Amino acid sequence: ACGGGDDSEGENADSESGSDSESNETTEASEESTDFSSAMVTDVGGVDDKSFNQSAWEGLQAWGEEHGLEEGEGFDYAQSNDDSDYQPNLNRLVREDFNMVFGIGYKLEDAISEVAGQYPDTNFAIVDSVVEGDNIASITFADHEGSFLAGVAAANKTNTDKIGFVGGTDSDLINKFESGFVAGAKTVNPDIEVEVQYAGAFDAPDDGKLIASNMYNNDIDIIYHASGATGNGVFAQAKDIKNNDAEREIWVIGVDRDQYEEGAIGDQNVTLTSMIKRVDNSVQQVSNMAMDGEFPGGEVLEFGVEDEGVGLADTNEEAYTDDIAQPVDEWKQKIIDGDVEVPQTHDELDEYLNSL
Amino acid sequence: MGFVDLLQSIIPPALFFSAPLIFTALGGVFSERSGVINIGLEGLMVMGAFVGIVFNLAFADVFGAWTPWVSIIAAAIISAIFSLIHAVAAVSFRADQVVSGVAINFLALGLGVFLTKQWYGKGQTDMVSQQFFTRDIPLLSEIPIIGEIFFQGIYLSSYLAIVLAIVAWYVLYKTPFGLRLRSVGEHPMAADTNGISVYKMRYIAVILSGALGGLGGSVFALTIALNFSHATIVGQGFMSLAAVIFGKWHPLGAMGAALFFGFAQSLSVISGGVPVLEDVPQVFLLIAPYVLTILALAGFIGRAEAPRANGEPYIKGTR
Amino acid sequence: MDYVVEMLDIRKEFPGVVANDNITLQLKKGEIHALLGENGAGKSTLMNVLFGLYQPEKGEIRVNGKPVKITDPNIANELGIGMVHQHFMLVEPFTVTQNIILGSEPTRYGKINIRKAEREVQELSDRYGLRVDATAKISDISVGMQQRVEILKTLYRGAEVLIFDEPTAVLTPQEIVELMDIMRSLTAEGKSIILITHKLKEIMQIAERCTVIRKGEGIDTLDVAETSVTELASLMVGRNVSFKVEKEPAVPKETVLKIENLNVKDKRKVEMVKGMNLEVRAGEILGVAGVDGNGQSELIEAITGLQKSDAGKILLNDKDITNFSPRKVTESGVGHIPQDRHKYGLVLDYSVGENMVLQTYYKKPYSKYKTLNYNEIYKKAAELIEEYDVRTPSVYTSASSLSGGNQQKAIIGREVDRSPDLLIAAQPTRGLDVGAIEFIHNKLIEERDKGRAVLLISFELDEVLDLSDRIAVMFDGQNVAEVKPEETDENELGLLMAGSTKEKAGDQG
Amino acid sequence: MNTNRLFNILVPLISALIGLIAGALIMLGFGYNPIKGYAALWNGAFGDIYYFGETVRQVTPYIFTGLAVAFAFRSGLLNIGAEGQVIVGWLAAVWIGTTVEAPMIIHLPLAIIVAGLAGAIWGFIPGLLKATRGVHEVIVTIMLNYTALYSANAIVRNVLSDNEDKTPDVAGTASLASEWFQNMTYFSRMHYGIFIALFAAVIMWFIIERTTLGYELKSVGYNEHASKYAGMSVKRNIILSMVIAGAFAGLAGAMEGLGTFGYMSVQSGFNNLGFDGIAVALLGANTAIGVVLAAILFGSLKVGGLNMPTEAGVPTELVDIIIALIIFFVASGYIIRWAILRFKKEEK
Ligand SMILES: Nc1ncnc2c1ncn2[C@@H]1O[C@H](COP(=O)(O)OP(=O)(O)OP(=O)(O)O)[C@@H](O)[C@H]1O
Ligand SMILES: Nc1ncnc2c1ncn2[C@@H]1O[C@H](COP(=O)(O)OP(=O)(O)OP(=O)(O)O)[C@@H](O)[C@H]1O
Ligand SMILES: [Mg+2]
Ligand SMILES: [Mg+2]
Numbered sequence A: 001a002c003g004g005g006d007d008s009e010g011e012n013a014d015s016e017s018g019s020d021s022e023s024n025e026t027t028e029a030s031e032e033s034t035d036f037s038s039a040m041v042t043d044v045g046g047v048d049d050k051s052f053n054q055s056a057w058e059g060l061q062a063w064g065e066e067h068g069l070e071e072g073e074g075f076d077y078a079q080s081n082d083d084s085d086y087q088p089n090l091n092r093l094v095r096e097d098f099n100m101v102f103g104i105g106y107k108l109e110d111a112i113s114e115v116a117g118q119y120p121d122t123n124f125a126i127v128d129s130v131v132e133g134d135n136i137a138s139i140t141f142a143d144h145e146g147s148f149l150a151g152v153a154a155a156n157k158t159n160t161d162k163i164g165f166v167g168g169t170d171s172d173l174i175n176k177f178e179s180g181f182v183a184g185a186k187t188v189n190p191d192i193e194v195e196v197q198y199a200g201a202f203d204a205p206d207d208g209k210l211i212a213s214n215m216y217n218n219d220i221d222i223i224y225h226a227s228g229a230t231g232n233g234v235f236a237q238a239k240d241i242k243n244n245d246a247e248r249e250i251w252v253i254g255v256d257r258d259q260y261e262e263g264a265i266g267d268q269n270v271t272l273t274s275m276i277k278r279v280d281n282s283v284q285q286v287s288n289m290a291m292d293g294e295f296p297g298g299e300v301l302e303f304g305v306e307d308e309g310v311g312l313a314d315t316n317e318e319a320y321t322d323d324i325a326q327p328v329d330e331w332k333q334k335i336i337d338g339d340v341e342v343p344q345t346h347d348e349l350d351e352y353l354n355s356l
Numbered sequence B: 001m002g003f004v005d006l007l008q009s010i011i012p013p014a015l016f017f018s019a020p021l022i023f024t025a026l027g028g029v030f031s032e033r034s035g036v037i038n039i040g041l042e043g044l045m046v047m048g049a050f051v052g053i054v055f056n057l058a059f060a061d062v063f064g065a066w067t068p069w070v071s072i073i074a075a076a077i078i079s080a081i082f083s084l085i086h087a088v089a090a091v092s093f094r095a096d097q098v099v100s101g102v103a104i105n106f107l108a109l110g111l112g113v114f115l116t117k118q119w120y121g122k123g124q125t126d127m128v129s130q131q132f133f134t135r136d137i138p139l140l141s142e143i144p145i146i147g148e149i150f151f152q153g154i155y156l157s158s159y160l161a162i163v164l165a166i167v168a169w170y171v172l173y174k175t176p177f178g179l180r181l182r183s184v185g186e187h188p189m190a191a192d193t194n195g196i197s198v199y200k201m202r203y204i205a206v207i208l209s210g211a212l213g214g215l216g217g218s219v220f221a222l223t224i225a226l227n228f229s230h231a232t233i234v235g236q237g238f239m240s241l242a243a244v245i246f247g248k249w250h251p252l253g254a255m256g257a258a259l260f261f262g263f264a265q266s267l268s269v270i271s272g273g274v275p276v277l278e279d280v281p282q283v284f285l286l287i288a289p290y291v292l293t294i295l296a297l298a299g300f301i302g303r304a305e306a307p308r309a310n311g312e313p314y315i316k317g318t319r
Numbered sequence C: 001m002d003y004v005v006e007m008l009d010i011r012k013e014f015p016g017v018v019a020n021d022n023i024t025l026q027l028k029k030g031e032i033h034a035l036l037g038e039n040g041a042g043k044s045t046l047m048n049v050l051f052g053l054y055q056p057e058k059g060e061i062r063v064n065g066k067p068v069k070i071t072d073p074n075i076a077n078e079l080g081i082g083m084v085h086q087h088f089m090l091v092e093p094f095t096v097t098q099n100i101i102l103g104s105e106p107t108r109y110g111k112i113n114i115r116k117a118e119r120e121v122q123e124l125s126d127r128y129g130l131r132v133d134a135t136a137k138i139s140d141i142s143v144g145m146q147q148r149v150e151i152l153k154t155l156y157r158g159a160e161v162l163i164f165d166e167p168t169a170v171l172t173p174q175e176i177v178e179l180m181d182i183m184r185s186l187t188a189e190g191k192s193i194i195l196i197t198h199k200l201k202e203i204m205q206i207a208e209r210c211t212v213i214r215k216g217e218g219i220d221t222l223d224v225a226e227t228s229v230t231e232l233a234s235l236m237v238g239r240n241v242s243f244k245v246e247k248e249p250a251v252p253k254e255t256v257l258k259i260e261n262l263n264v265k266d267k268r269k270v271e272m273v274k275g276m277n278l279e280v281r282a283g284e285i286l287g288v289a290g291v292d293g294n295g296q297s298e299l300i301e302a303i304t305g306l307q308k309s310d311a312g313k314i315l316l317n318d319k320d321i322t323n324f325s326p327r328k329v330t331e332s333g334v335g336h337i338p339q340d341r342h343k344y345g346l347v348l349d350y351s352v353g354e355n356m357v358l359q360t361y362y363k364k365p366y367s368k369y370k371t372l373n374y375n376e377i378y379k380k381a382a383e384l385i386e387e388y389d390v391r392t393p394s395v396y397t398s399a400s401s402l403s404g405g406n407q408q409k410a411i412i413g414r415e416v417d418r419s420p421d422l423l424i425a426a427q428p429t430r431g432l433d434v435g436a437i438e439f440i441h442n443k444l445i446e447e448r449d450k451g452r453a454v455l456l457i458s459f460e461l462d463e464v465l466d467l468s469d470r471i472a473v474m475f476d477g478q479n480v481a482e483v484k485p486e487e488t489d490e491n492e493l494g495l496l497m498a499g500s501t502k503e504k505a506g507d508q509g
Numbered sequence D: 001m002n003t004n005r006l007f008n009i010l011v012p013l014i015s016a017l018i019g020l021i022a023g024a025l026i027m028l029g030f031g032y033n034p035i036k037g038y039a040a041l042w043n044g045a046f047g048d049i050y051y052f053g054e055t056v057r058q059v060t061p062y063i064f065t066g067l068a069v070a071f072a073f074r075s076g077l078l079n080i081g082a083e084g085q086v087i088v089g090w091l092a093a094v095w096i097g098t099t100v101e102a103p104m105i106i107h108l109p110l111a112i113i114v115a116g117l118a119g120a121i122w123g124f125i126p127g128l129l130k131a132t133r134g135v136h137e138v139i140v141t142i143m144l145n146y147t148a149l150y151s152a153n154a155i156v157r158n159v160l161s162d163n164e165d166k167t168p169d170v171a172g173t174a175s176l177a178s179e180w181f182q183n184m185t186y187f188s189r190m191h192y193g194i195f196i197a198l199f200a201a202v203i204m205w206f207i208i209e210r211t212t213l214g215y216e217l218k219s220v221g222y223n224e225h226a227s228k229y230a231g232m233s234v235k236r237n238i239i240l241s242m243v244i245a246g247a248f249a250g251l252a253g254a255m256e257g258l259g260t261f262g263y264m265s266v267q268s269g270f271n272n273l274g275f276d277g278i279a280v281a282l283l284g285a286n287t288a289i290g291v292v293l294a295a296i297l298f299g300s301l302k303v304g305g306l307n308m309p310t311e312a313g314v315p316t317e318l319v320d321i322i323i324a325l326i327i328f329f330v331a332s333g334y335i336i337r338w339a340i341l342r343f344k345k346e347e348k
Helices: A004-018 A020-026 A052-066 A083-095 A106-118 A143-157 A172-188 A205-217 A230-244 A279-291 A322-337 A346-355 B003-033 B041-092 B097-120 B146-151 B156-174 B176-186 B188-193 B198-225 B236-246 B251-273 B282-301 C043-050 C073-078 C096-101 C114-127 C143-156 C173-188 C200-206 C229-237 C296-304 C326-331 C341-345 C374-387 C404-417 C434-449 C461-467 C490-497 C502-508 D002-029 D034-046 D049-074 D082-099 D104-133 D137-158 D179-184 D193-210 D212-222 D224-229 D234-260 D273-283 D288-305 D307-312 D317-331 D333-347
Strands: A038-041 A075-078 A100-104 A123-127 A136-141 A162-167 A193-198 A222-226 A251-256 A271-277 A300-303 A310-312 C003-014 C017-028 C032-036 C058-063 C066-068 C081-084 C161-165 C192-196 C209-214 C217-223 C255-265 C271-281 C285-289 C309-316 C334-337 C422-426 C453-457 C470-475 C478-483
Touching: A038 A052, A038 A083, A038 A279, A052 A075, A052 A100, A052 A279, A075 A083, A075 D307, A083 A100, A083 A106, A083 D049, A100 A106, A100 A279, A106 A123, A106 A136, A123 A279, A136 A279, A143 A172, A143 A222, A143 A251, A143 A271, A143 A310, A143 A322, A162 A172, A162 A205, A162 A230, A172 A193, A172 A222, A172 A322, A172 A346, A193 A205, A205 A222, A205 A230, A205 B003, A205 B198, A205 B251, A222 A230, A222 A271, A230 A251, A230 B198, A279 A300, B003 B041, B003 B146, B003 B156, B003 B176, B003 B198, B003 B236, B003 B251, B041 B097, B041 B198, B041 B236, B041 D317, B097 D273, B097 D317, B156 B176, B156 B198, B156 B251, B176 B188, B176 B198, B188 B198, B198 B236, B236 B251, B236 B282, B236 D137, B251 B282, B282 D104, B282 D137, C003 C043, C003 C192, C017 C032, C017 C043, C017 C058, C017 C192, C017 C209, C032 C043, C032 C200, C032 C229, C043 C081, C043 C161, C043 C192, C073 C081, C081 C143, C096 C114, C096 C143, C114 C143, C143 C173, C173 C192, C173 C200, C173 C490, C192 C200, C200 C229, C209 C229, C217 C229, C229 C434, C255 C296, C255 C453, C271 C285, C271 C296, C271 C309, C271 C453, C271 C478, C285 C434, C285 C461, C285 C490, C296 C309, C296 C326, C296 C334, C296 C422, C296 C453, C326 C334, C334 C404, C341 C404, C341 D224, C374 C404, C404 C434, C422 C434, C434 C453, C434 C461, C453 C461, C461 C490, C470 C490, C478 C490, D002 D034, D002 D273, D002 D288, D002 D317, D002 D333, D034 D049, D034 D288, D034 D307, D049 D082, D049 D104, D049 D179, D049 D193, D049 D212, D049 D234, D049 D273, D049 D288, D082 D104, D082 D137, D082 D234, D082 D273, D104 D137, D104 D234, D193 D212, D193 D234, D193 D288, D212 D224, D212 D234, D224 D234, D234 D273, D273 D288, D273 D317, D288 D307, D288 D317, D317 D333
Parallel strands: A038 A075, A038 A100, A100 A123, A123 A136, A136 A300, A162 A193, A162 A222, A222 A251, A251 A271, C017 C217, C032 C192, C032 C209, C081 C161, C161 C192, C285 C453, C285 C470, C334 C422, C422 C453
Antiparallel strands: A271 A310, C003 C017, C003 C058, C058 C066, C209 C217, C255 C271, C255 C309, C470 C478
16 A cells, blocks of 8 residues: 555656756745755765665655745755765755754764754754754664565565575664564464575675575575665566566565566566655655654654555555455554564564564 | 585676676776776776666667667777777876876766766666576586586676687787787887887777776676666776786686686675585675685785886887 | 988987987998997987988988888888897797787788798798797897897898897897808898997998998098098097006905805796806906806896805805895995996986985985985085086986986996995996996096906906906806916907817917 | 976866866856856855865875875885775774773874774785785785775674674774864864874875985885895885885874764775875875875865755766866876977967
C-alpha cells in the first residue's frame, strides 16, 4: 500500500529537481504566505542520490509547494562534497536566516551538534541519528522493522531457502538492517539460511557485483542490499543472470527508496520489493511542526511501520504477489500491535532467535 | 566448496574485474613506451565511463542489443579526443607530464559531473538499460572443468581485453610501428635522426592510451556500475597505472598484473566461502591485493626499468 | 663540378650565438675531408645543418651540383647523406639490427621481417669488414662496435656521403686503426667522408683536405699533404700551440697508493679486476695504459668506493681504505676526475658554484651546523673559475650550459683545489680541443710537482706517453707490465695492451 | 636568472588567470552569469569572516599535503601516497587524542608528533623499497593508499570505537580547535593548525634551500650518479626524502583529526587531500612559498565553490574544471613563456 503512489511521486519530484536552476530564475514572485523558511544539508551522497538525500529534498520541496514558497528563499539545500563540508554548509544556511535546518544522514551528527550549540535560536533536525540538544529534533527510522518485513517477504519468496544480505559498512546502522532482515526471515522459516556479507563501502559496485555473483552461484536466490551504490553491482549481477536464463528465479530487495527501476531487464524485473524510508514525509512533517511552533526540540522521533515511515514497495506486482503481501501485512500488524519486538543489534538478534 | 567450484566462483569474477584494468593498462603501456608518462589514466577512464553511459542512455533505442558495443566505441573515440589535451601539453607544450596527467584527472571528473548535472539535472545518471551481459562461449564451455571455469558466464569484453593485450604485444614487438614507438620512448633523438617523427609517434601513442582508457572506463561502467556519477571510477585508473609498472611496461606483463589484481580482489570478496579464509578478519582480505603487490614487487619482481626517455619532452636540436 | 656536397656561405644562429658565419665547405667525391676547429667552433652545428637537424639562416647547400633544401634527416637520407653523431644515436635495449633498420624496416604482411634484415645487416657488415654481430643488444657491445653500428646505419640507407663527428674520441688505439681502415675501404668504394676530429695526427694520416673553422667562421681549406700539424693548430686556435708537454723529471717520494691483489666485479657480476697490483708514489704520474674494458673503470670505482671489491687491499698512505664509502675515500685524500663528466662529474642542474663544493658542502666554511653558507660557496667558486679559466657567464649559471671543455676545467679545478694526496684522472681530456688539453696537462704536471701522486688513466697512448713518469699496462684485469715512457714506444705499448708479455713485446719492439 | 624568477612568478599567475577566464567562458556557454558565479565564489570564500575562517581551515591541510608532494619532488620522487599518509596521520593523531590522558602541553604536541611519525612510516616504506630494491615509488604509494584506507577504517571501527562509524572526540587537551578563532569567525572551524602549517612551510624552505641535507636531496634528485660519486648516500637520501614528505602529509592528517573534525570517521573513499596536494605542489612550483600561495588559491576555490550552487546556481564541479585548467596551463609553462617572449619582442 505504501509503495504504489510513492513511485509516481518520486518521478514527479525527480523532474522537478531536474529543472532546479531554471525554476530558480523563472518562478519570479509567488505570494509569501509565511516568512518561515526551512533548508537542508545533504551528506556526500548528494541531493540526487536516489536515496534519502533525494527523498528529503522531495519532502522539502513538497513542503515549500504546500506553503507557496520559493526555492532559494523559503526552502533550499546545500550540497556537501566532502565530510569537511557539513559544518560550513550548516553554518551557511543558518547565516542565511533559515529558521529550520535539516542535516540529512548520520554523518552530519557531529556537525549538527556543534552548529546547534552555536546557534541556539535556530531549529535543527538530524535524519537517521540521535543528537542531543534542545534545538535539535532527531528523526530516526525503524530500519529494523522495515527490514524485518523484507525478511518476511524473502522467506516467503525463496525457492532454495537460502537468501543473502549485502551491507555497505559493518556498522551499527547497517547491523540494524541486517538484524531485522535475519529475524524476519527466520521467523517465517527457521531453516532458512541467511548469508551476510559486508562490502566495506557504500560506493563499491564492483565488490557488490562480486559478492552477488558469489551468492547467486551458491544457490542464494534473493539478496537484500543495504549498501548504497555498492548495491548497483548487486542489481547488475542479478540482471546478468536473468538475461542468460530468463527462467531462473532471482531477486534483489532494494533499500531506502523504491528500486524498481534499477531491476528492469527487458520486460522482466529482478526487484522483488524495496524497503522504503519515507524521509520526505518526515522532513515535511517536522518542517510543518516547526512552522506551527510545535518544534519537537530535544525529542527523538521514530518513524516506524506504524506511521508508514518505513515499509515495503509493491511495485513489482508480478513478483510481489498476494501470498507475499499477505504475510507481510500480517507481520506489519503484529509489529504495530507490539506482538513482536524486532531486534536491532547482533546481540538482540541472537536473543530473538533463541526465543523462536 | 570444492576446489573446482572455488575456481569457478573466483575466476570469472576475476576476469570481469580485470578487464577494464587491462584495457586501460594497455593504454598506459602505449603512452609510456613512447615516452609520455600517463598519470591521467584515471581521468581517461572517467571520461570513458561518462561517455559510455551517456551514449548508451541516449541511443539504447537505436542500437538495441548492440548498444553497449557501440557505446564503448563511442567512449573510445571521445576519450581519444579528450586525451589530445594531454598530448598537446606533454608533446607540443613540453609540459611536465605528471602535472598534465593530474590535470587530466581533475578535468575529466569535473567535466563529467558538470555535464551530467547540466544534461540530467542531477549528480548521477539513470541506470542504463543496455548493459553487457555474460554468456557461455559455445563449444568451449562444454569442455569439462576448463570450460566451466573459463568459458561459462563470461563477458565477451573480458576476452576482448585479453585479445587486445596480445594484439598490443604483437604491434609493439613485431611491427615497424611498434619498433618506432618504442625507439621514441627510449632515445627520441636517435629516432629523429632515423627520420621518425617523434612528435607524431607520441601523439599517436597518447591518443591510443585515450582510446584504450576510454574502453576501460566504459567497459567498467557498462558491466559493473551501470550509471555514471562522481564515484563511478574511484582509483581503477591508478590501479591500471600500477599494472603498467608492475607489468614492466610490457603489454602481457600489464595484463598479467591486472589479472593478478582481479584475482586477489575476487578472492578477498569471495573468501567468505573458503574454509581457510573464513575466519580471517575482513580487513586483511581487503588490503591483501595491495599488500601482495608490494610484497611481490619487493620480493621477486624487483627493479623495473622505465623506458629511458619516459617523462622527457623532446625538444628538437638539444643534446 | 665534381663536388658531391657543397655548403656555401652557411650561417646558423642560436639565441645569442652565431654558431656558423658564412662557412663554405666543398666535398669532392671519394675524398676524406677533415673539419677542424676548437670546442664550440661550430663544427657539429654545421654538420647538423647538412644532416637536416637544423635549418640555416642563410646559405646554400648543393648535392651533386643541384641546390637542395634539407629540412629533416629523412631528406638527408634520401640525398645519400648519413651521419655518425658525436654522441651515439643508438637505442640501447634494441639489437644491432633493430637499430639499423629503424625507420626503414623491411616487412612481410605488416610484420617486420627480422630474419631478412639480420641477413642484410650481416652481409653489409662483412662487405665493409665491420665485424658487427647483427643479433647482439647494443647495451652488450663495446663502444667500438657501437660506432660500427652507426656506420652500418648510414650504409644501410645507401649513404654516399658520410659525416663522422669526433669518431675517435671514444675509441681505443686499436679501434682507431680499424676505423681508419674502414674509412679507406669506404672511399675506395667511391663514398665521400667528412671527418671531425681534434686529433691533428689523424688528419695528417688519413685526410686529403682539411677545412678549418674558428669561432664560427671559415678560416681556410688546405691540402693536407702541403701542411703540417703546427700550421693546422695555429690556424685553428689563432696562436701557436706547443704539443710537447714541458716537464722536469719526477722526484718520486713515499708510496701514496698501494693496491694488492685486488679483485673487483662489475655491475653484471663479472670479475673485471683480477689480482691487480699497483703502486703510485708522491710526486709522480703513473699512467695506466690499456684497451677499454680491461678493468680500468672497475679499478677506479673500487679505489674511489663506488664499487665494492671482493678481495685484496687498497692502501692509501699505508691506511687500509678497502671498501670505504666514497665519502670516506674522499676524506682520506683522494681526488677523482671521472671519466664520464656528465654522469658523475657534475650535477648539471646545479649552478657552477654549487658544483664546486660537491664533496665539501658539508664542511666549514661552506656550512655550519648543517646550514649552507652560500656567500662562502660562491666566493670559493669565483676564485676557482678565475684560477682555472672556466668560461662561464657567472657562478650562478647552471653547469649544463657550459661547454664540455669548460665543464672539465671546472671539475679539475674542484678536484685539484682540495689538494688530495692522490689525484685520479680518468680520460681527463676526452673530446677537448688542443688548447684545453694543453691547460689540463699542465695542471696535472703542476700537481705532480707539488708532490701529489697522480694516477692517470687514458686510452690515448700519446697522452700516457707524454704525461706519465711510469706506465702500467693493464690487460685482462691485471697489471701485466710496468715501463718507463722514455724506454718504450707506442708500438711496444700497443702489443703489451693486446696481451703480449713484456719479453716478447720487447723482442719485437 | 632574473628573467627566470620573473617567469616563475608570472607563469602561475597567468595560468590562474587563464583558468578563471576559461571558467567564465564555460559559465557563459552554459547560460550562467559568470559575474554572478564568481561573485558567489568570492563571497563563499571571503564574503564574510566566517567564510574566511573556513577557507583558512581548508588551506591548512592543503599546505601540508602540498609540501609533502613538493618535498619528495625536489629529490626526484613522485609522492602519490600523500593520500594514505594523511589517513595514517589522522588515525594516529586521533588515537593519541582519544586514548592518552595528559596535560595539553604534552598531549597536543604528542598527538601531532605521532601523526607526523605515522605519516613518516608510511613514507618510509616506499622510500626503503625504492632505495634498496629499486621498486617504483608510484606503484608502492598507490598500494599503500588503499592499505591505509581500509586498515584505518577497520581500526576506527573495531579498536577506537565499538563498531561505530567514528571514534569518540579527541580530548580537549589534544585539540587544535581555537575558541578564540571560532568566536572571531562566527564559529568557523579555523584552528591553530594554520600556524603549524606556515611554520612547516618555513621548515621546508629552510631544509631545501639552506641545509646540507637539502643540498643532498636536490642533488640526488638531479643526478644520482654524481651524488654517489660526491660521497652522498643515495639510499639514505631517497628514504629521508620520503620520510619527511610522509611526515608532512601525516601532519595534514593531524590537522583534520585534531583541528577540523576532532575525531576520525570511517572513510568511504579517499578525501582527496593528497591528490589535491599534487596540484598544490605543482602550481607552487614545488617551492615552499609557492605551495603556501597555491594552497590559498585552491582552498579558496574549494570553499568558495560550495557557495556557487546556492548563490548562482552553478554546479560546484566548475571549480574542479577551473583547477584542472590552471594546472594544465602551469604544466604548459613553456608555451606561456614563449608567448610572453613574443609579446615582449613585439613591444620593442
Ligand atoms: N642547440 C643550441 N642552442 C644554442 N646554442 C648552441 C646550440 N648548439 C650549439 N650552440 C652554440 O653554437 C656554437 C657551436 O657549437 P658546436 O656544437 O657546433 O661546436 P663544435 O665545434 O661541434 O664543438 P665541439 O668540438 O666541442 O664538439 C657554440 O658556441 C654553442 O654554444
Ligand atoms: N641547448 C643548448 N643551448 C645552449 N647551448 C648549447 C645547447 N646545447 C649545447 N650547447 C652548447 O654547445 C656547445 C657544445 O656542446 P657539446 O655538448 O657538443 O660540448 P662538447 O664540448 O662537444 O662536449 P662533449 O665533450 O660532451 O662532446 C657548448 O658550448 C654548449 O654550451
Ligand atoms: Mg661538436
Ligand atoms: Mg665535443
